[in-house]
Amino acid sequence: MSTLEEVQTRVHVPLVQPRLPRQAGVIVGVIAAAFGGLLLVLGMGVVGSVLLGVLAFLVVLPSWSLMVEGRRGATDRLMTGLIWTSFAIAVVPLVSLIWRVVSKGVGRIDGTFLSYSFFKTQIDQPVGVYHAIIGTLLITLGAAIISVPVGVMAAVYLVEYGKGNKLAKAITFLVDVMTGIPSIVAGLFAFALFTLIFGPAYVSGLGGSVALSLLMVPIVVRATEEMLMLVPDDLREASYALGTPKWKTIVRIVLPTAIGGILTGITLAISRVIGETAPLLLIAGATDRTNMNLFDGAMTTLPVLIYGQNLRGDAPAEAIAWGAAFILIVIVMVLNLAARIVGKIFAPKKG
């Protein structure tokens, strides 16, 4: 083979691979949607036609790509399609759940639903979930009162005092592990603790608060720890240079700087535990009356009430359960929103 021939064959090697047109995804998408629509018209169920439409998209686009772009391009298209599909699949239950709760729950909400308890003093008195709302708020407040000081101080210890020592490492690690404690185990712990001290028939809101705080402390510690680590060392050193003792530096300089993030973390922690059911089922019990005393007697919370209504299973009970679920979701969403707003308001001023 002469050199000239070799050069000529090389010249004909294409430098650009053939590619699908830019709108290929859109084109196939429209075709797949049309296919799904056709199936729907032909009398197939909504779920089936959507599934087959997505499947058509996932088959057609990679096949087309395989013919034009080759195997690697086709794999890429297929994986991109699958990855986006996975996201779509995850959104479906969320939308369905929120739609369900709102559409079924809103109708049950009215003035009497929010202001009456299950306990009837007259035969025709309307039922409401007032007692459960009070119970939820009191027990969660109790949990916050226990876990915020402990959580924040523990985080202060980890960041300000224990940097790198063995105890701090052990605490950090165990706090991480603690975030994974099943809520029912927290309930069993409170149950075991209180029944050993006060006798086997003991139920109270306080026990619920203790159980919830076991779940809440690790979240508060993690959030506070992260925020404290973001406080620049310059601030601490400037304070020390002015002769301020370390504890005052922490209380007056470090914590105020990080307060936005800490409050956000606490609010998110509250929104996490306010919907807990299992531990309260075990130790806080359930009652039809409004109980304002955290230290004595059974106390119903919204999640426990929902569970109880679910067990009864008849139509009025189901309606009450959806109504209570709606209130619970609203509380949780408001807390989440509040967390974001609080974080923005208290964010350290820059510049």
Place this chain on the structure above:
Amino acid sequence: MTAPTAEVEDASANWATARAGVGDRIFAGAARAAGLMILAALAGVFIFLAIKGASGFTKPAEVYGPHAESFVGYVVPLLVGTFTASIIALIIAVPLAFGIALVISHYAPKWVAVPVAYVIDLLAAVPSVVYGLWGAFFLAKKLVPMHVWLHENLGPIPVIGNLFGEPNPAGRSILTAGIVLAIMILPIITAISREVFSRTPRLHEEAALALGATRWEMVRMTVFPYSRSGMVSAVMLGLGRALGETMAVTMVLSVGFDLSWNIIATSSPTSIAANIALKYKERSADLLNVLVATGLVLFLMTFLVNFIARWIVGRSERRMAR
């Protein structure tokens, strides 16, 4: 720490230092006490469960009744139920979670990725009892046709067919419970894998792309190898969550005691956590001890799973820091 300022005299400087020292000691002590309290609480969980549950391991046969005679016989079906539901949940949730994490970290433009991340966080914020309600009253009914379809189409296949025996007419099978669990553990797996995916060094990714890799090849060759341990621990944490989740299983599953391979059966063994929630009301002291003992088993199991997960994360973080 507390150098005297220019204004104070020598004697009062000493006094100021001493006072600051006291304040410091008290504050440091309080912080340390809070830290120790967390350790004590964790130890307390173990100790109190052990005290209350110790006798639950060796009760007379009738306490474990009517379906078992000993603690082992009582707890094994529950363990099977716990792991069946968790494994179904993992099989469904893990690929989805990795896909969503990739959408957020690598595929979507920022204006899509931020709301997507927010939506997934919303999934985590929904209380478990609401998932249970939704699963019991809505999803279970909707899944009945799927149960029938699975039984008719996959039932006759030799080995896999065992999983899809006689279907549950109400849809309240362990498969449905697993699906609800999957939705509940999706956020935590997504959050952690998203974190590790986005930590892949930019240079690795750009090098792969510069060599002509497609986007998927880039993900496979740079992102996955870099975040392998993070992905493993994300799955483990999801498993820990699934093992201990109570309400979804309690409210969705119709409980039975026969061990079988059929995951769409009319009744299946429930999970440890759900069993506690279902049985605690009987309040017979003997049975309560047994329930606390099963709770201890659950605690140790989730502790171990979480411990391993965190250990893997910690190791990979040290490796990355180097």
